[in-house]
Amino acid sequence: MVHQRVRLGILSIAHEARRVEFGFLRTTLGLTAGNLSQHLTVLEAAGLVAIEKGYEGRRGRTWIRLTKSGRRALAEEITALRKLIGLFDK
């Protein structure tokens, strides 16, 4: 699941900040809102991200935070990628 390119991107971005907003993810990854929502739903169901919805004044905001499982999954994926690169280099 984490190996999927967009989801890997979501986890990578969330890993760098305590939490990121939906709009920032959408702009940075170049996705439509619907596409991003689908990926977030999958990641939330797997327990890799936590989604917090709130308001700032009248404006609705959705914040995404990486969970401990998400950090672990991302670290494992990066380790696996590095091993693959090592194999290719040999």
Place this chain on the structure above:
Amino acid sequence: MICKPDRVANHPGMSPADPADLLAGIRGLALEVRLAQRGAWFPLLLLAAATLGAIPVDRYGQYSGVCGAGPGGAGEVCTRYSAVAFCYWPSVLILAYGAAGWFYIRRSRRRGVDTPTRPYLVAGAVFALLITGLSLLAAHHPAIQAELLGLHLRSGTSLAGIGYRLISASSAIGLALLVLARLERSWAVAVVALAYLVVVLSPADFGWVVARPSSWSFLPHLVIDSCLLAAGAAAVGLAQRDCARGAR
């Protein structure tokens, strides 16, 4: 070294599923997030203003003197300090860190990415209060200034001077900046912080000396420190703007 614009365009969502490209994409995304989080120019500018604000405090504050026996009972050591300065520095630094916290929170809400600045604000306040306490102690116990970590130092030596400057407000500012550099993972801020600390702790005056007993003898040190912080704010701000442009 500071930013790699050629990698940033390779988002995992766009590039082919090659492991090396995926890793490069992850690095690029991490860089974009860090660029969005950085805002060290603001606290640097605030601290430059705070340092300049100390000029009237040092010039017009009432000075008191304390004399006491030197270390090992040898000779007499005297200190001269301004009580107003002991109130000014911790107050203005805590206000500055509060303003910086407000800036980062507002910025994170606008940009949609949180910046973990609390450690910097806490470290800044702790350093400010700790160093104020140590300075107060040293001001009322002159022999302390001639002893650094148990070593007896002759008054007027470079090492004694460094010990005195280590417990100054400038030192507190520099140490907190190192924490900020680590939080923002910014080489630019780290270089500014280290350069600032080197100038603050060394006897460097760049040839500008106002000899005692002039009432303005403190001026070169404050102006140089303030200019360093302001120049650092400009450098860091420009570096961040260039990186952000390269990332687009």
